[in-house]
Amino acid sequence: MTWPGAARNLGGAALPQMDDPMVPAAAPSSPLLEARHLVRRFGALVAVNDVSFTVPSGEVLGIAGPNGSGKSTLFNVITGIPFGPSSGEVLLDGRPMTGQGAERIARSGLLRTFQKDAEFGTLTAFENAYASACFNAGRKGEEGRDAAARALKDAGLPEARWSLPSHALTVFERKQLMIASALAGAPRLLLLDEPAAGLTQPEVAGLDALIRTVRDRGVTILLIEHVLSLLLAVSDRLMVLDQGRIIAEGLPSEVVRNPAVVTAYLGSRGAAA
Numbered sequence: 001m002t003w004p005g006a007a008r009n010l011g012g013a014a015l016p017q018m019d020d021p022m023v024p025a026a027a028p029s030s031p032l033l034e035a036r037h038l039v040r041r042f043g044a045l046v047a048v049n050d051v052s053f054t055v056p057s058g059e060v061l062g063i064a065g066p067n068g069s070g071k072s073t074l075f076n077v078i079t080g081i082p083f084g085p086s087s088g089e090v091l092l093d094g095r096p097m098t099g100q101g102a103e104r105i106a107r108s109g110l111l112r113t114f115q116k117d118a119e120f121g122t123l124t125a126f127e128n129a130y131a132s133a134c135f136n137a138g139r140k141g142e143e144g145r146d147a148a149a150r151a152l153k154d155a156g157l158p159e160a161r162w163s164l165p166s167h168a169l170t171v172f173e174r175k176q177l178m179i180a181s182a183l184a185g186a187p188r189l190l191l192l193d194e195p196a197a198g199l200t201q202p203e204v205a206g207l208d209a210l211i212r213t214v215r216d217r218g219v220t221i222l223l224i225e226h227v228l229s230l231l232l233a234v235s236d237r238l239m240v241l242d243q244g245r246i247i248a249e250g251l252p253s254e255v256v257r258n259p260a261v262v263t264a265y266l267g268s269r270g271a272a273a
Ligand SMILES: Nc1ncnc2c1ncn2[C@@H]1O[C@H](COP(=O)(O)OP(=O)(O)OP(=O)(O)O)[C@@H](O)[C@H]1O
Pocket: 005, 042, 045, 047, 065, 066, 067, 068, 069, 070, 071, 072, 073, 074, 115
């Protein structure tokens, strides 16, 4: 089952170990992520319009919305890649992230994947995961190689495929590499932008299992997804954007029946149907 607008995707991103000195201990009561009044303008267009929300540690927050509703732009401004917000603030464990620069934000454990293929196509699968371990988690040499190998195993990519250039992998293997690169980079919070795009139904089931593996490693997840079956299956909570604003949030099964959400996707005739 897919909502209108299902399409493309991919990306390579980043499990910091809890003893990592870059990882501050969370106060039990504070959310892992807090977005405060985020705004992103492109000229006259307000792609993200006063968006505020919090995400507790361990949650999978699903994010839905029609094409162009500002979902990917929200990921951009949260991670600062490739750009931050026009105004507003992002806090991870109560620490300001906005304006800190991509490397610092990544090393705090805030990592993302991209809608389009973002791995280095000419590097091997292993080199991609290793690069993430180095850049995103500051690991080097043996430590980086161990982290890359662990992540590739966790993501289920067969070892015989690790030495292939990533462009030679199948679509589903590139998704496994995307998740492996993410894990190698030691995320505490991982933002996945339409990871199911381009997958067959059985492969979506494989991705569902992979996302649960990441969550079971202690990683909090924000998941943008048009494949509704996946979004509903793995999300603890669902937030819907329309024209840059949050129009609904709550339990996934309730949010998808919200009249404002139906209208945003299908127009007023859909809401009336
Ligand atoms: N770099 C940019 N410059 C100008 N406008 C942009 C830029 N990036 C996004 N936009 C515009 O901002 C709006 C939100 O785009 P965004 O990519 O965030 O939507 P989305 O919800 O991720 O859509 P989709 O489901 O199609 O991926 C759109 O109108 C888009 O054209």
